[in-house]
Amino acid sequence: MRLLIIGFGFIGKELVKALRGKIRLLREIDRDFMVVGAADSKGYIFDAGGLDVDGLSAINRLSEHQGYRAGGSASELINEDLCNVIVEATPTNIKDGEPGLTHIRLALSRGIHVVTPNKGPLVLAFRELTSIAERNSCDLLYEGTVAGAIPIFSLARECLRGDKIIRLSGILNGTTNYILSRMFFEETSFDIALKEAQEKGIAERDPSYDVDGVDAACKVVILANALMKRNAKIGDVERVGIRGVTQEAISLAKKANYAIKLIGTIDRRLEVAPKLVPINHPLCVHGTLNAIHIEMDLAGEITLVGYGAGKETVSAVLNDLITVLKRRSKQKH
Ligand SMILES: NC(=O)c1ccc[n+]([C@@H]2O[C@H](COP(=O)([O-])OP(=O)(O)OC[C@H]3O[C@@H](n4cnc5c(N)ncnc54)[C@H](OP(=O)(O)O)[C@@H]3O)[C@@H](O)[C@H]2O)c1
Incomplete structure (x- = not known):
């Protein structure tokens, strides 16, 4: 397999x-595995014989590499069939999905496997992309798009194939969970907790994508479409963020042994809203942790807890890549 990192x-x-x-x-699974290229917004590096991964891991920007071709685009490399798997890791854009949507469409239509943690294309075009992948017999894996390192899609698809998922709920955004946790434990106001999260780099300067529940709603859409065969769009998610959650509400809830958490729910309705969660419920995790609670017809209830963002997310991307290599090496033998 020849990997292009976008x-x-x-x-x-x-x-x-x-x-x-x-x-x-990786080479035990596929002895021909190599990284042939890497692209950023302004150019790429490419070597058909394989890039030196040690050298690549030592640079901070691709332009520092002596083979950097400024002005070149990832689409060129995909179009010339110079790779057979891509990791698409460009910024999430939920307005039009670009540039990821173009990269993923192009790759799948050429029979190139895709691994991506980029939510935008999946939120906007889940059905379209999964059907292009099917038509061209290639993999489209996106474990990193929801709850970072938590292997929710793999678990459901590999280990719970015989179960029917009746309901899914979860803490799907680490930034809001951090803010609510600070309000719960330190009794700070929303504004102070948000400022602290921004200072620590947990929240963006414009925090609305997180605090208004948009990011969590994107994950609800992907989960609903991927695991519950829906055809949901972001507008189908009823959404309330955490700006209206007051310190008084959190203190009152705490006295009654509840925490207020931003919960994404998929049952008949799709919803993101602050909810009361009993403090001894497995979903009641704090700090930047994410948690997903699955209710099934056979297994009953299972809760997964882990990091939703940060360097741990790379586990999801790497394991998806290993899945692609394993499936293809099985086909060879
Ligand atoms: N960071 C996390 O913890 C995390 C967790 C889960 C999911 N994700 C998702 O993973 C994806 C990547 O996140 P990140 O944190 O790595 O973002 P990032 O640090 O902003 O990096 C994005 C990269 O994409 C490049 N890029 C932009 N437009 C491009 C184009 N047209 N062609 C090729 N490359 C292009 C940028 O190039 P320049 O360097 O030239 O600007 C940059 O190298 C996002 O979709 C994000 O939502 C991230």
């Missing part, structure tokens, strides 16, 4: 570091 930001670089440490494992 996006050399936080995730792209963390992936290269992980690949460096796991290269033997």
